[in-house]
Amino acid sequence: MSDASVNVKKRQMMTADGIPLKRSLRISLRREKLRGLALLAVPALFVIMLFIWPIYTLFQKSIDDSFVNDVLPRTMAIYEKWDGEDLPGEVHFEAMFLDLTTAEKLEIGKVSTRMNYAKSGWKSLIKKSNRKFKKFDPQKALLPQMIKADKRWGDIEFWKSLGIMKDRRTAGYYWNAVDRTYDSKKNVIMQPENRRVYVMFWKRTLLVSAIVTVACLILAYPVAYLLATLPLRVSNLLMICVLMPFWTSLLVRIVAWMIMLQQQGVLNDSLVGLGIIAEENRLPLMYNFNGTLIVMTQVLLPFMILPLYSVMRGIPPTYMKAAQNLGATPSWAFLRVYMPQTVPGVGAGVILVFIVAVGYFITPELVGGKDGQMIGNQIAYHLRKSLNWGLASAMGVMLLVAILVLYWVYDKIVGIDNMRLG
Amino acid sequence: MLKTYKTALAVLAVTASGAMASDLTVTSWGGGYTASQQKAYGEPWEANTGKSIHWENYNGGLGEVRTQVESGNVTWDIVDVLPDQIRTGCDEGLFIEIPDDILVPTADGKSMDEDLMVPRPNKCAVPQIWWSYQAFYNDGTFSGQQPDTMMDFFDVAKYPGKRGVHTWANAILEMALFADGVAKEDIYSTLETEAGADRAFAKLDTIKDHVVFWSAGAKPLELVSSGEVSMSLAYNGRVGGANLNDGTNFVSIWHGQVLEEEWLGIVSGSPNMDAALDFVAFASSPTAQAEQARWINYGPMRTSALDIISAGEPWFNTGVNILEHMPNREEVMGDSIVADPDWWADNGDELQERYQAWMGQ
Numbered sequence: 187m188s189d190a191s192v193n194v195k196k197r198q199m200m201t202a203d204g205i206p207l208k209r210s211l212r213i214s215l216r217r218e219k220l221r222g223l224a225l226l227a228v229p230a231l232f233v234i235m236l237f238i239w240p241i242y243t244l245f246q247k248s249i250d251d252s253f254v255n256d257v258l259p260r261t262m263a264i265y266e267k268w269d270g271e272d273l274p275g276e277v278h279f280e281a282m283f284l285d286l287t288t289a290e291k292l293e294i295g296k297v298s299t300r301m302n303y304a305k306s307g308w309k310s311l312i313k314k315s316n317r318k319f320k321k322f323d324p325q326k327a328l329l330p331q332m333i334k335a336d337k338r339w340g341d342i343e344f345w346k347s348l349g350i351m352k353d354r355r356t357a358g359y360y361w362n363a364v365d366r367t368y369d370s371k372k373n374v375i376m377q378p379e380n381r382r383v384y385v386m387f388w389k390r391t392l393l394v395s396a397i398v399t400v401a402c403l404i405l406a407y408p409v410a411y412l413l414a415t416l417p418l419r420v421s422n423l424l425m426i427c428v429l430m431p432f433w434t435s436l437l438v439r440i441v442a443w444m445i446m447l448q449q450q451g452v453l454n455d456s457l458v459g460l461g462i463i464a465e466e467n468r469l470p471l472m473y474n475f476n477g478t479l480i481v482m483t484q485v486l487l488p489f490m491i492l493p494l495y496s497v498m499r500g501i502p503p504t505y506m507k508a509a510q511n512l513g514a515t516p517s518w519a520f521l522r523v524y525m526p527q528t529v530p531g532v533g534a535g536v537i538l539v540f541i542v543a544v545g546y547f548i549t550p551e552l553v554g555g556k557d558g559q560m561i562g563n564q565i566a567y568h569l570r571k572s573l574n575w576g577l578a579s580a581m582g583v584m585l586l587v588a589i590l591v592l593y594w595v596y597d598k599i600v601g602i603d604n605m606r607l608g
Numbered sequence: 609m610l611k612t613y614k615t616a617l618a619v620l621a622v623t624a625s626g627a628m629a630s631d632l633t634v635t636s637w638g639g640g641y642t643a644s645q646q647k648a649y650g651e652p653w654e655a656n657t658g659k660s661i662h663w664e665n666y667n668g669g670l671g672e673v674r675t676q677v678e679s680g681n682v683t684w685d686i687v688d689v690l691p692d693q694i695r696t697g698c699d700e701g702l703f704i705e706i707p708d709d710i711l712v713p714t715a716d717g718k719s720m721d722e723d724l725m726v727p728r729p730n731k732c733a734v735p736q737i738w739w740s741y742q743a744f745y746n747d748g749t750f751s752g753q754q755p756d757t758m759m760d761f762f763d764v765a766k767y768p769g770k771r772g773v774h775t776w777a778n779a780i781l782e783m784a785l786f787a788d789g790v791a792k793e794d795i796y797s798t799l800e801t802e803a804g805a806d807r808a809f810a811k812l813d814t815i816k817d818h819v820v821f822w823s824a825g826a827k828p829l830e831l832v833s834s835g836e837v838s839m840s841l842a843y844n845g846r847v848g849g850a851n852l853n854d855g856t857n858f859v860s861i862w863h864g865q866v867l868e869e870e871w872l873g874i875v876s877g878s879p880n881m882d883a884a885l886d887f888v889a890f891a892s893s894p895t896a897q898a899e900q901a902r903w904i905n906y907g908p909m910r911t912s913a914l915d916i917i918s919a920g921e922p923w924f925n926t927g928v929n930i931l932e933h934m935p936n937r938e939e940v941m942g943d944s945i946v947a948d949p950d951w952w953a954d955n956g957d958e959l960q961e962r963y964q965a966w967m968g969q
Contacts, residue, residue, distance in 0.1 A: 245639045295699025306958045310950055313699070380809075383964045388969075450834040473820050473836075556775075556967045564964075570669035571776075572957060573696065 243587065248579035251356035254348075257297040265352055274345050279329040286312065287319050303574060305347035311338050348368030359580035364388070384564065384581075391561040394550075395543035396476055399490075401483045402539050403532065406490035410531075413491070414498035414600040432488040442550050443481045447471040471506060474557030480551050486542060490535035497531030533600045541589050561585065623714075631659035632883045636688040638665035639826070640849045644903035645688070649891040656890075659883055660831070670697055677876050685878040686887060688736060691729065692956065703873035705731035710885055710958075712893035714912040720892065723910045725936060726869055729949065734872040734888040735831035735909035737900070740935035740944070742865040744847045746832050747841045747857035758787040758864025761839055764813055770818045772828045778952060779866035782945050784811035786864045796951045801938050805959065809966055821967065827901025832858065833932035833936035848905035848933040851923060860933075864939040868947045891910040895926035898923075901906065906934035 199207040255262045261280035268274045286294065290293070294312060301308035317337040319537060322328065334342040349370040350358065360373055361367060365382040369375050376382070409428065431439060446452045454468045460511050463469065469478060501524065509519035547562030568578035597603065618753060634650070636642045642663055650661050664684065667671060676682045687695065697703045708731075711720040721728065724735060743959050745763040755767050762784070764771070773780055785795050785804070788811045798804035820837050822828050824922065828842035829850055850856040872891060874884045890896055897913035900906070904926045917923045917931060924930040931937055935944070 292699075292701035295696070295701065298701065299696065302954065303957060306955050309956075310954045377961075380965055381958065381961045383968060386965075386968050387638075400956055448834060449836050501689065551823065556819065559968070568665065570671040573670055573674065574957070 188451065244579045244582050247585050248357050248359050249357065250576070251351055251358065252354040253300055255299055255354055257293045258282070258290050261285050261348070261354055265348055268345070270346065270349070273342060276327055276329050278345070279332055280338070283319065283322070283324075283328045283332065284539055286316055287401045299573065301303040301347070301351065303577075304350045305344055307338060308344065308347070311336055311344065315339070339490065359576040360584070362577050363397045363580045363584060384561075387559065387561045387564055390559075391544060393480065394541050394558075394560060395605075396474075397479055398402040398486060398543045399536055401479070402490040402537060404486055405483070406487055406494055406535065407528075408533075410491050410494035410498055413495045414501075415503070422580045428488055428491050431484070436485065436548060437552075439485060440481055440549060442476075443484070444472055447477065447480065448473070453491075472553055473558075475554075475558045477553035477555065478550045478558030478560070481549050482543060482546060485540045485549060489542060493534040493538065494528065497528055497534075501527050533596065538592070539594060540592065544589060545585060562600060610629050611801070611831065622797065630662035632685050632887060633662045633664060633683060633882050634686045634688075634887070635664040635666050635684045637668070637825075640904055641906070644900050644906075645891075647903045648730055649896055649898035651889070651918070653887055653890050657883070657886065661887075662909065669693070670702060672699070672876055673697065673702050680877065682875050682877040684875050685880050686885040687873055687875060689873055690869055691869040691871065691947065692953055694733045694869075695729050695872055695949060695953055697873055698730040698771075701876055702875050703732040703922075704878070704881075706734060706874065706885070706888065710889040712889055714894055714910075718912070720910070723894070723912050725896040725909055725911055726946070728871075729869075732871075732873050732875075734892045735897070736870040736872050736891070737906035738867055738909055738936045739870055739906045740844045740867045741841050741849065742844045742935070743760060743783075743839055743861040744828075744858050745842055745860050745861075746835075749838050754859070754900060755839065756861055756863060758783050758861070761841075761861065761864070762787045762811060764815055765820050767838065770820050771815050772822055772831045772840025772842070773815075774835040774841060775821045775823045775967065777959045778958070779868070780812070780964070781805075781808045781959065782842075782866050782947070783864050784808040794800060795945060796948050799959075800951075801956065805962070809962070812966060814934075816969075821959070824916060829856075829858075843934075844935045845904050845906045846968070852928065852933065854928065862935070863943045864945065865935060865940070865943075866945045868946050869949070896959065901930050901934070905930055907934040907936035 190581060201207050201210045218278075220415075258281075261278065264277060264281055268278055268435050289297070294316065297360050298309045298312040301312070315332065315336050321337075338344055347370065350356075350368045353372075358368055362377075363384050365377045365385045366374050413424055413428070415421075416424065444451070448454070449468045449470065449472070449474070453471065458465055458468065459461045471480065505527070506516075508520050510516060514522065526600045545562050546560060547566050549565055550558050550560045552564075554563070565578050565581050565585075567599050568574045568581070593602075634645070636645055642665065646661075646663065650663070653694035654660060654944045666687075668690060670689075673684065673687055677685060687703075694703065695815075698705070708719075711734075713719050714723050720735070725738070728735070738856050743755075743758065745755065749769070750767055755761065755763075760767055761771065781799060785808050786792060787809060788834050790804075790807075797812070800810060820831060822831065825843050825846050828837075828840035829846055832840050832842075833856065838951035844860065847858045847860055851858055872888050874881070874888060878884050892910075894908075894910050894912040894916060897910050898920075901908060901913070901917050902923060905924075908917070914937075915935075916929075921929045921931060939952055
């Protein structure tokens with residue numbers, strides 16, 4: 187027996203064309219593997235190009251501050267030599283003059299935009315001075331000439347603000363995003379009270395998302411239960427009712443809510459007409475915090491119903507019957523037997539709704555009015571209007587990290603393996 | 609790699625926006641404003657040159673322009689921009705400088721720069737219109753004395769009801785100071801000081817509990833017609849346009865309006881440079897500028913265009929006079945504030961944050 191097995195091992199099996207079977211098999215397996223990898227390459231490339239790379243550049247943009255150093259090399263090189271107390275000496279003025287007169291015009295435009303974030307006024311100071319620089323006599327001392335051209339050159343605050351930009355990497359945008367800023371020595375200080383906005387927006391974003399998620403859960407649970415338990419004929423109809431708004435354009439739904447809820451809208455008119463509320467007490471339901479909550483809840487409801495439904499469909503009705511046969515009251519059986527089995531669906535729905543809600547900005551933009559705006563609106567503003575892409579990127583990264591943290595917490599508490607989308 | 613990714617994005621953007629093979633892409637604000645540009649500039653230019661224009665809409669801001677220029681994949685040739693954007697855009701090289709010799713002089717030989725009511729901020733700017741932020745209400749909202757000054761807009765005791773206000777700081781701060789009694793020449797020097805800014809926000813505080821905010825130009829009309837607010841700020845062209853075209857009875861309050869410029873810019877690296885230059889030369893000529901006023905009540909920037917209009921009244925396409933709906937006619941200029949975009953370029957970021965904080969309180 188043992189002899190025979192040794193023999194088999196020694197005698198190599200050959201394929202028809204004389205290649206050892208083992209090698210042939212290996213080649214064909216490798217080819218298979220390569221083909222598999224090639225198929226994977228397309229989605230992998232897709233993910234890298236449209237997901238990983240943008241996030242990487244987003245992160246880059248949020249910490250990059252090399253621009254001022256590139257355009258004003260002489261000024262930044264000797265900046266440290268200034269004591270930060272008195273007006274800088276002639277060398278500093280000379281360096282600034284040389285930097286501004288040798289840099290390309292376009293670079294100066296961009297750099298003045300950046301510097302204006304650090305101190306309001308840099309933009310016009312640089313622009314106006316640059317026009318006058320042409321008439322300067324470079325042989326004479328530049329300090330008095332520059333201050334004569336624009337007295338702001340003698341304002342120490344402008345020179346101090348350069349200190350904020352002296353490093354090539356900055357956490358400044360992140361500090362800005364939480365209402366903090368650097369002083370001229372790069373210590374982190376609070377923004378002046380009347381400019382503190384972003385912490386409020388962060389808090390509100392989390393609050394709105396949390397309320398919307400809870401509201402969705404409360405509304406979606408019974409609907410999903412009905413969908414899963416009613417006879418097919420009825421539940422199909424119900425399903426269409428759930429999906430119809432899902433298929434309708436977001437804007438159409440928002441406008442419909444505006445018509446319904448505004449102060450002169452359908453709901454208020456009816457309430458006044460029925461004498462439930464007085465004409466002057468019309469409810470403010472639109473263009474404020476309430477508006478954002480109501481519309482977002484309706485828009486995001488399907489994201490909660492669908493995962494709940496798919497999980498509930500998989501729960502055999504016999505379990506509930508068995509529990510009741512064993513003596514549980516219907517509500518007890520529901521609480522102890524049915525509900526625990528829906529946790530994976532609840533988890534999926536909650537995560538899905540919360541994550542989508544945190545990044546929302548179209549709905550708050552249209553119905554949020556003054557106190558229903560969220561952090562997404564701020565990101566959009568800085569991307570499109572103020573062009574402060576550094577700050578917008580920093581807020582984007584923070585939003586992303588917040589979601590990842592949330593995901594992690596969820597994994598610790600509920601366990602990601604327990605999440606089922608269907 | 610960065611470039612590849614951006615190109616890929618740009619390609620996606622092009623396919624998504626469905627830009628077709630046309631000879632020139634002009635991006636503007638949509639609605640009645642784009643329609644007036646199509647009628648006054650687009651159609652005649654297409655007829656003259658045999659070329660076709662693709663019109664795109666956008667929501668303002670230089671975000672898209674900057675992305676296109678930085679990725680080297682420019683799909684917009686001409687963009688209609690606000691005063692601060694033509695300044696930033698020209699400084700940052702997003703727009704090209706227009707050669708002087710293509711700009712059309714007046715019939716009596718004055719150069720365009722001499723003919724303009726406001727000087728061009730830089731050589732990138734091609735004149736378009738003057739427009740304004742103004743207060744307005746629906747006729748019949750108030751009994752007895754009617755509001756007709758900016759002070760009335762801020763007086764919720766005398767003229768009860770909510771107020772529609774936009775969500776950014778421009779114009780509303782000037783209006784607040786003006787309503788508080790600051791002379792229009794001193795508004796920006798006042799606003800620049802800490803005390804002056806406090807004063808403006810203190811004035812805003814007086815209407816704070818009555819404010820409904822809007823951010824899209826059509827919204828204030830809706831708010832006022834539905835009675836949601838009793839008075840609102842709005843773009844003057846929207847208010848006048850509704851009266852002229854849709855027969856509404858809005859009443860404009862010209863007192864304390866804030867005038868803003870509107871320019872065209874040619875995007876650096878525009879793929880149809882020759883056509884773009886030709887188009888902007890045509891669109892800034894006195895006759896074409898006057899022609900735009902047949903379709904919308906925004907004021908032309910060229911004095912000679914105003915002369916053509918007043919000589920040709922009734923000028924509007926429906927056969928009514930248009931000059932009385934213009935924000936920059938002589939009679940109302942005395943009580944009008946001319947916005948200072950250079951000042952806003954310096955102080956805008958800071959005041960915008962403060963305004964946001966005020967809104968969110």
